[in-house]
Amino acid sequence: MKISILTFSKESNFGANLQCYALCKTLQSMGHQIDIIDIQLPKIYFSWYTTLLQIPQDFLFFLFRKKHLNYFTREYKTTTELKNAQHRSDLYIVGSDQVWNPDITKRLDSLVYFFTFLPDDVCRISYAASFGTDSWLSPALTEEVKALLHKFNTVSVREQSGVAICKNTFGIDARLVADPTLLLSSYDDICGKYSPLHETNELVYFTFIRNKDEQRIIAEFANNNHLQAISLRSNRPISGFKQRAYLSVAGWLNSIRYAKIVVTFSFHCVVFCILFHKKFVIIPAKAGRAARQESLLAQLGLSDHFCKDTSALYKTMEYVINKDIDYAVIDEIIKKMREESLDFLKEACSCRI
Structure with a gap:
């Protein structure tokens, strides 16, 4: 056809x-x-x-x-x-x-x-x-x-x-x-086969809208937990972060794949966190615009990874990084x-x- x-x-x-x-x-x-x-x-x-x-x-x-x-x-x-x-x-x-x-x-x-x-x-x-x-x-x-x-x-x-x-x-x-x-089930043809040797201590931050309070809290959390804060697709310096301004699609996927934890609002960034079995937090950029993120989390039983506002962001990151996600169960739901x-x-x- x-x-x-x-x-x-x-x-x-x-x-x-x-x-x-x-x-x-x-x-x-x-x-x-x-x-x-x-x-x-x-x-x-x-x-x-x-x-x-x-x-x-x-x-x-x-x-x-x-x-x-x-x-x-x-x-x-x-x-x-x-x-x-x-x-x-x-x-x-x-x-x-x-x-x-x-x-x-x-x-x-x-x-x-x-x-x-x-x-x-x-x-x-x-x-x-x-x-x-x-x-x-x-x-x-x-x-x-x-x-x-x-x-x-x-x-x-x-x-x-x-x-x-x-x-x-x-x-x-x-x-x-x-x-x-x-x-x-696999994106290896784009980003190569997984290697545990490439795992990092990075906190990867990917957003579309700059929020100074959000960035300050994330940088503080990364510092307190001995993580390297990485901002993807950011052309402007952010205090406490290293920038990866220009990324191939493979580079973006691997930044997520080998991160310790990811903080994002991007729906597709969340999808790849889940496919790559990562720890992640969603923080909305605008109220009322998170239907796609919340719907996916509800389907997978991961609604506790959604942080409604910056006042709860530090505690949510702390909760998530110490939480074990049963990805065997998640994989069955996705299957x-x-x-x-x-x-x-x-x-x-x-x-x-």
């Missing part, structure tokens, strides 16, 4: 690149021919200095895609170009990631990730699509989105809150499935999630109009 995927495929973001990679590899392992629809969210430009600093990291992502994601269609500059193109795949999949979060997609078109450009007689599904929030926050788009979702052959989402949004707002019965990154999600994909890929 020929399958086209629509997702965040060229973002300067580790999770976006890896979820796209994982879905492509999974579908290929099922014997499907895939391509990635090459329409991208416009870049957000800040100062010339920040843009200049981003160039080396963008190049590292380019190298990753060239080696592992070389399935792109022709490039579409606008949604009009995309709508006017001929679409000849047997199935179209949107997801994963926050493709149904209008706060993000409005940079391009809030509705394009609901397949506005497809004719009605085309098979379409979502796989692990995310709204990125606990509730639907774009009422002006509700009726249009509802009509578009009712054209889907089947809908799956990544969070339990997404199931509720689909049911209560759009009248759609959605399936809860695993993020694509959880469909693969079941993976099997159910793969079954969903196999069934969805047999869709017919």
Whole structure:
């Protein structure tokens, strides 16, 4: 079967690149021919200095895609170009990631990730699509989105809150499935085989929003526990931390893989902490924007790794670093999630109009 995927495929973001990679590899392992629809969210430009600093990291992502994601269609500059193109795949999949979060997609078109450009007689599904929030926050788009979702052959989402949004707002019965990154049991083809000799005493910190109080507490905790605090993707000096400003995808994965403990808000960073059997703490960057993290933790019985605010951060890190996680139990839960999600994909890929 020929399958086209629509997702965040060229973002300067580790999770976006890896979820796209994982879905492509999974579908290929099922014997499907895939391509990635090459329409991208416009870049957000800040100062010339920040843009200049981003160039080396963008190049590292380019190298990753060239080696592992070389399935792109022709490039579409606008949604009009995309709508006017001929679409000849047997199935179209949107997801994963926050493709149904209008706060993000409005940079391009809030509705394009609901397949506005497809004719009605085309098979379409979502796989692990995310709204990125606990509730639907774009009422002006509700009726249009509802009509578009009712054209889907089947809908799956990544969070339990997404199931509720689909049911209560759009009248759609959605399936809860695993993020694509959880469909693969190994990433050794990207980051090499595990070696215990590479284990470190590092406290790895990965966030998208600078928080000085958070950084101060983490640096203090690292110092008190004889850990080296490492900040990933940080171009500015942080007191008490060493910086790893530019990382290949393999370098980012291995920073997590060999850490003693990880503190993050990134959903995909948490996924790889779990896959690599690491100790971790989630600290939210914004209130009400942690549905995807909390949903995953609840499924795995790890909700005690979520720290609601900085006032509890030190105690949470102290609790987590002294806690033994029974990853044999967690692995069994993930195995079941993976099997159910793969079954969903196999069934969805047999869709017919």
